[in-house]
Structures are given as C-alpha cells and as structure tokens.
Amino acid sequence: MKKNYTTSTANYTSLVDNYVLSIAGHDPTGGAGITSDLKTFEAHGFYGLSVCTTITVQNDTNFKQSIWTNLDIILSQIETLFERFHIPVVKIGIVENWITLSQILDKLHELNPKIKVVLDPVFKTSSGFDFHYNENQEILDKIWKQCFIITPNYDEIQSLYPDLNISKTIEHISKFTKIYLKGGHRSDLKGWDELYYDKTSAIEIFPIYKTVYQKHGSGCVLSSSLACNIALNYPIKDAAINTKIYIETYLRSSKGLLGTHQMVVAGV
Ligand SMILES: Nc1ncnc2c1ncn2[C@@H]1O[C@H](COP(=O)(O)OP(=O)(O)OP(=O)(O)O)[C@@H](O)[C@H]1O
Numbered sequence: 001m002k003k004n005y006t007t008s009t010a011n012y013t014s015l016v017d018n019y020v021l022s023i024a025g026h027d028p029t030g031g032a033g034i035t036s037d038l039k040t041f042e043a044h045g046f047y048g049l050s051v052c053t054t055i056t057v058q059n060d061t062n063f064k065q066s067i068w069t070n071l072d073i074i075l076s077q078i079e080t081l082f083e084r085f086h087i088p089v090v091k092i093g094i095v096e097n098w099i100t101l102s103q104i105l106d107k108l109h110e111l112n113p114k115i116k117v118v119l120d121p122v123f124k125t126s127s128g129f130d131f132h133y134n135e136n137q138e139i140l141d142k143i144w145k146q147c148f149i150i151t152p153n154y155d156e157i158q159s160l161y162p163d164l165n166i167s168k169t170i171e172h173i174s175k176f177t178k179i180y181l182k183g184g185h186r187s188d189l190k191g192w193d194e195l196y197y198d199k200t201s202a203i204e205i206f207p208i209y210k211t212v213y214q215k216h217g218s219g220c221v222l223s224s225s226l227a228c229n230i231a232l233n234y235p236i237k238d239a240a241i242n243t244k245i246y247i248e249t250y251l252r253s254s255k256g257l258l259g260t261h262q263m264v265v266a267g268v
C-alpha cells in the first residue's frame with residue numbers, strides 16, 4: 001500500500017565518513033556519469049571517488065559509442081581505493097553487462113561486508129543508445145541481494161523481466177532490495193516517483209514544482225544524491241524525499257547544457 005509521507009525534521013548530522021564512490025561511465029558533457037556524480041557528491045559535502053567503467057562518445061542529444069574498461073582494471077582500482085579509504089556507500093551506474101556487475105558487487109562486499117550499494121541500472125540513454133546487457137537473468141536475484149537500493153526508471157523496470165508486468169516485477173525485486181522508481185518518463189504522472197522500501201510497503205513521492213527543465217543525466221544526479229543521503233544516515237524514506245527535493249531544485253536551477261532544454265510540466 002502506498003502512503004504520502006512527510007520528511008521528519010530530525011537533524012541527522014552524521015558524518016560517519018566523508019567518502020562516497022561512484023563506479024560509472026565518463027560522459028564528456030559532464031551532465032551524466034562520473035563527472036556529474038562527483039559534482040553531486042561535492043554539493044552534498046562529500047569527497048567523491050570514482051572508478052570509470054567506460055569512456056563514452058556522446059553529447060546531450062547523441063550517444064555514439066562506449067569503450068568499456070577492462071574488468072581487471074575496474075577491480076584493481078576499487079581495491080586500491082579501499083586500501084586507503086573507508087567507503088560506506090557506493091553508487092553504480094553504467095556497467096557493461098550483468099556478469100561484470102556481479103563481479104564488481106562481489107568485490108565490494110568482500111572489501112566491506114557492510115557496504116551499501118545504490119544501483120542505477122542504465123540500459124539505454126534518453127538519447128536512444130542501447131547498452132547491450134547480457135540476457136542472463138539467473139544472476140539477477142543475487143545482484144538485487146547485494147544492493148541496498150536500485151533506482152530504475154519506468155522503461156528500465158519493464159525491461160528487466162519481459163514476462164512479468166510492472167507490479168509483479170516490483171513484487172519480485174522487493175523480496176531482495178529497495179526500489180526508488182523514477183517517474184521522469186511516465187506518460188501518465190510525469191515526475192511522480194515511488195519508493196518501495198520493504199516487501200510490502202511503498203510511498204509515492206510526488207513532484208514539488210509544476211515545471212522543471214528536462215536535463216540530460218538527471219538519473220545520475222538522482223542516484224548520487226540518494227547515495228549521499230544514505231551515507232548521511234537518513235532513514236530511507238527521508239533519504240528518498242531529500243533526494244527528490246534535490247533533483248527538482250537541480251532541474252529548476254538552470255536550463256542546463258546549451259540552454260536547449262524544454263520546461264516540462266509535472267503530471268497531476
Ligand atoms: N516533469 C517533471 N517534473 C518533476 N520531476 C521530474 C520531471 N521529469 C523528471 N523528473 C524527475 O527527475 C528524476 C529523474 O527521473 P528520470 O525518470 O528522468 O530518470 P532517468 O530516466 O534515469 O534520467 P535520464 O533522463 O537522465 O536518463 C526523477 O525524480 C523524476 O521524477
């Protein structure tokens with residue numbers, strides 16, 4: 001059952017640790033991927049670390065190519081960072097395929113069994129480029145178990161289990177992890193997000209503003225903000241609401257790259 005939820009006024013100062021890690025791709029525009037993640041970490045008061053999973057050739061409207069980083073390099077960079085820093089929360093963005101993702105998750109849990117992973121399962125970009133994820137779905141349950149929360153959009157959640165409808169998919173994944181479902185691409189209620197925080201409970205997170213600029217990379221900013229709010233030790237519902245406030249403030253803050261982005265009205 002879904003309920004409206006208001007964030008508590010409790011003052012969670014924390015900082016347990018100041019490091020948050022992004023394992024994601026490089027986007028030369030800086031709107032998406034590790035550059036945007038690092039900027040978001042900084043804006044939340046964290047020192048950002050990054051491991052680059054791919055060098056991409058893209059701008060805000062055209063994704064042309066992805067040159068994947070060798071898995072050994074990714075794992076070795078992760079190990080090297082953990083030698084020096086205690087990292088309580090990691091955000092993962094674009095990864096080449098499920099097997100690579102599973103190996104990254106195994107490594108993270110080996111290095112810090114208490115690690116909280118925020119997974120943004122990016123399969124395609126808003127500009128239309130499809131990442132060729134393997135169809136191997138057997139490892140999915142293991143992947144969900146190793147994530148603290150996942151942040152798919154409506155298209156992504158639907159493509160995870162082609163044989164299931166959205167509610168069955170959510171019911172299944174919720175057995176293993178929490179879901180922040182992004183509503184930026186919804187045709188009915190644009191901008192209405194949902195948080196499924198345990199097997200049976202969910203809240204709706206509705207839009208704050210009537211209009212926002214549509215920006216390239218907003219999903220990356222959202223998952224990075226969520227990672228920071230989790231690192232700040234907010235309870236998950238508060239973390240999700242803080243994140244929605246942050247992303248909409250960001251989406252209103254400027255027209256974004258090149259000033260060509262249109263204002264979009266949120267659904268009611
Ligand atoms: N018109 C809107 N009004 C309010 N919030 C919006 C609107 N459009 C997008 N958002 C918010 O932006 C955030 C990102 O959602 P979206 O579904 O666009 O993610 P994404 O698809 O991963 O991002 P990207 O478009 O960068 O690939 C969500 O919190 C969503 O609700």
Ligand SMILES: Cc1ncc(CO)c(N)n1
Nearest residue numbers: 025026027032033125217
């Ligand atoms: C590197 C990178 N990560 C994520 C996205 C999805 O916005 C993108 N376009 N590029």
